[in-house]
Structure formats: structure tokens, C-alpha cells
Amino acid sequence: MIVDDHAVVRRGVRAYLEALDEMAVAAEAADGQDALDQLAGMAVRGTLPDVILLDLLMPRMDGVLAVSLITGRYPAVRVVILTSFGEMERVHAALAAGAVGYLLKDAGPDEVAASIRAAAVDGTYLDPAIARRLTREITAPRTGLNALTGRERAVLVLVAEGRSNKEIADALVISERTARTHVSHMLRKLQLTSRTQAALVAVREGLLPPQAPRTRSDAR
Known part of the structure; x- marks a missing residue:
């Protein structure tokens, strides 16, 4: 499932993913609440997606709250953040809420596909810039x-x-x-x-x- 309030982003990501043999886009949602509404119906039908690509800044529901609710209600569904915002405060909040991946929107198509593959097998995928910042936080004293x-x-x-x-x-x-x-x-x-x-x-x-x-x- 692709969750983003910009239709052009959803369509662009969808077009790329559907060209890959091993992936199919189950649904699109315009915001977090829309995603939750659709997931409720999909759960009844037994058609929940394996992975959700989710933007952070959307109307009606904060992206971090959406991650928390999705992972809480559907533990088998993996959420990868795809956003324009790389502030570490947002990164920490998203990962703490249950996201297993964090990508910036300037990522290449191959990186998006790699993040989905990693999430699908219970792995983690971080944008290289985000990974470097997290490493610096771990190794550098916080003073x-x-x-x-x-x-x-x-x-x-x-x-x-x-x-x-x-x-x-x-x-x-x-x-x-x-x-x-x-x-x-x-x-x-x-x-x-x-x-x-x-x-x-x-x-x-x-x-x-x-x-x-x-x-x-x-x-x-």
C-alpha cells in the first residue's frame, strides 16, 4: 500500500513498483486515516498488504500516529517511511512507533524497492544519510x-x-x-x-x- 497525500507521488511509485515482477500494489491511500479505513476492510477479506510506504506529513492524521496505529492493529504489516523530512527527531519518533524503514523522497527507485524487500522479510532499511546520522549519535557523546x-x-x-x-x-x-x-x-x-x-x-x-x-x- 502506498500512503501519500500527493497523487503524483503515489502514481509515480506505483508505476515503478508494478514494473517489478515480484511486487504488486494492493492499494493507495491519501492519508493515514484513509489507510486505516482501507486496512480494516482488507483485514476482513484477508488481503492485508505485506508492506506500507507511508509519508509522515499528511492531513487528518500525523504520520507517526498512523504508524503506531497500523503496527498496533496489524503486527504482520511492515511500515516503511517515505518522506521529505530527515530531522532526527522525526526519525526517532517514526522508528519508536514501529516503522522498520525510513527513506527520503530523493531516494532512487532501486532504494525504494530494496526497502520494501527488506521490510517484507522482517529486515530494516534506512536511507544512507539517516543511517550515518544515527551512527554518529551512537558513537558521539551527547553533550x-x-x-x-x-x-x-x-x-x-x-x-x-x-x-x-x-x-x-x-x-x-x-x-x-x-x-x-x-x-x-x-x-x-x-x-x-x-x-x-x-x-x-x-x-x-x-x-x-x-x-x-x-x-x-x-x-x-
Whole structure:
């Protein structure tokens, strides 16, 4: 099954896969909810797909949630992520939800086919760039900026720009309480005690141009 909200992507992947002797496309879905609806019917008929190629950013349902629900309801179905987004925070979330593969959309057709073959025999396939980043994470000590998640790094930049917790929440479309928690975690991981110190770290690390810190409060 190919799950992507862009019809042109679905059709392109389908055309390539159907040219391969050992593969057949069972269905297409426009988003995660559509996929779940179709899978429910396929389960009744005993025609579940072996592998699902799934985009992460789609309407109606977050891709990570879709992976979690699919793998939870249909353990025999393997999910491979095919997305434009290679941020490690997304990679970790998708793999933790049950995906067995992660490909970027600039992957070649042969890589897509290889990921499906690997998933079909309970293997794992990662985009080479993603695999290199995961290897670096394992071998490199997580200190300083390396210890921050992608979201915490974004919070660091916003703090350095002088944003309040409410403004950070608005910018990241999260609750003010969650923003406050991210700020606290970011300061703790960097072993800092104030937002002003965080601003200086952001400048030193080249995350924003040198400027006088404009933080409004050192409150966490």
C-alpha cells in the first residue's frame, strides 16, 4: 500500500513498483486515516498488504500516529517511511512507533524497492544519510547542542531572540506549559541557569547573529 497525500507521488511509485515482477500494489491511500479505513476492510477479506510506504506529513492524521496505529492493529504489516523530512527527531519518533524503514523522497527507485524487500522479510532499511546520522549519535557523546532534540534547539533560538514562553508556544504551535517544559529541559541539558546564558550560547554556536541578549526574564 502506498500512503501519500500527493497523487503524483503515489502514481509515480506505483508505476515503478508494478514494473517489478515480484511486487504488486494492493492499494493507495491519501492519508493515514484513509489507510486505516482501507486496512480494516482488507483485514476482513484477508488481503492485508505485506508492506506500507507511508509519508509522515499528511492531513487528518500525523504520520507517526498512523504508524503506531497500523503496527498496533496489524503486527504482520511492515511500515516503511517515505518522506521529505530527515530531522532526527522525526526519525526517532517514526522508528519508536514501529516503522522498520525510513527513506527520503530523493531516494532512487532501486532504494525504494530494496526497502520494501527488506521490510517484507522482517529486515530494516534506512536511507544512507539517516543511517550515518544515527551512527554518529551512537558513537558521539551527547553533550552541548548535541544533547538537544530538534524541538529544544528551536526553543534555544527563540529564547535567544528574546521570546517569552507564550511567544515560543505560539511560534511552535504548542501549549505555554509545554513551551516552559522545553525551556527548562534545554537549560538543564546545556547546564545553564538563565535565559541570558542561553542567548549567549546560541550566538557563540552560530545559531543567530551576534547581538545584545534581549531576554525578558530569567524565569524558566
